[in-house]
Amino acid sequence: MERKIEGFFLKWKNDIIRKPLVLYGPKQIGKTFAALKFGKKEYKNTIYINTDNNKEITDLFKKEKSTDKIILKLSLLSGETILKGDTLIIFDNINDNEIIKGIKLFGSEHSEYHIITITSRRENLNEFKGEELQFKAMNEMDFEEFLWAHNEKNLADIIKEAFTKRKTCPFHKVALELFMIYLQTGGMPEVVQAELDGKSPFELDAIKQKIIDVYKKEIAITSTLIDIPRGIEVLESLPEQLKKENKKFQYGVIGSGKRAKEYESCINKLTNNQLVYRSYKVKNIKSPLSSFKDKDSFKLYSVDDGLLYTMLHLNYKQLMTDESIKEALYENHIAKTLAENGYVLYYYQSEGKAEVNFVVQNRMGQIIPLEITTKSNSKAKSLSVFMKKFTVPQAYRITENNFSTKKDIRYIPIYAMFCFDNTKI
Secondary structure (H helix, E strand, O other): OOOOHHHHHHHHHHOOOOOOEEEEOOOOOOHHHHHHHHHHHHOOEEEEEEOOOOHHHHHHHHHOOOHHHHHHHHHHHHOOOOOOOOEEEEEEOOOOHHHHHHHHHHHHOOOOOEEEEEEOOHHHHHHHOOOOOEEEEOOOOOHHHHHHHOOOHHHHHHHHHHHHHOOOOOOHHHHHHHHHHHHHHOOOHHHHHHHHOOOOHHHHHHHHHHHHHHHHHHHHHHOOOOHHHHHHHHHHHHHHHHHOOOOOOOHHHOOOOOOHHHHHHHHHHHHHOOOEEEEEEEOOOOOOHHHHEEEEEEEEEEOOHHHHHHHOOOOHHHHHHOHHHHHHHHHHHHHHHHHHOOOOOEEEEOOOOOEEEEEEEOOOOOEEEEEEOOHHHOOOOHHHHHHHHOOOOOOEEEEOOOOEEEOOEEEEEHHHHHHOOOOOO
């Protein structure tokens, strides 16, 4: 399956000031597979080293402070000749700062060796930071990549053209039907491949449940002892939190008597390691939005639509007939897509309870509101009220209908959310 990261890898390889690359993102999204595939396609040979509990590699980097000696030892350990410019060296599950210090040597010397390091713990980046390294985020397959996997690359291009040129999509119904499959499947590569192979919904759920268990294990590894059960409780509460009409995170959903102070640390861990996405309520609409966030009022979202679908114990009939469930999945999809496209998530709620689901700020500083409109809230007026109160350059309603523009509001079909690229909007 083709991934967008492949194009980035090629640019990185050909960069004249290339530095060792730190590839980060949640587990099970295909980071290692993508790097190995790139190595096989673009290099004479690939050296793969799993650093997890690998004392030999840790000791090597603690002892050796010369890139030549490090390469010599790596060559001996792997039994492979390491060629400048023609061998890709992959260090997987990087969590040790000593190894990163050694890899930084290659960046400071502008070495001709090509190195990719992989980590699933985003909080490690605070320790790994430095000009000697290049950082790149990777996420699960978005809907565009899902379309590619289904041999619908032309459809993806048509959707992007409709979005850019502000015209209707001639294959709207087909795109919406495929998107409904994506909501059930999600973007985890193993699940997408199983769906392509014709596996049953029960088999897909089993794979997704395995991934959910991997995420719970990740909580156990990265959290303090007291935060482990709390982190798992927060993760398991997401379905009930998002099914509510008011999707603000409520500790009472976890259990009676639960307090914010008890869960602050574990929620920070979950968001820092990209196990959930967080959207804060903003009290005012001025730049920068971060200055007006209410730290006590926030929503949490799943990093993958398919995982949330399984956690909700849904079937296709429920998805198509229960508008509140569909709205919850749509909101989650918008949240995770915006976050993965580089936006910081906020939402706005007035004193009169009128709510705009998402308010984001692009790199130019422009504030952009987005409101979800479904059959159950087809007459939603929160965005109109918002636009009368605040001056904003663009406003969007996300809907099941085709592309259109009415009264300075752009109507965007839910399947086109992947077009919201923060480098362009």
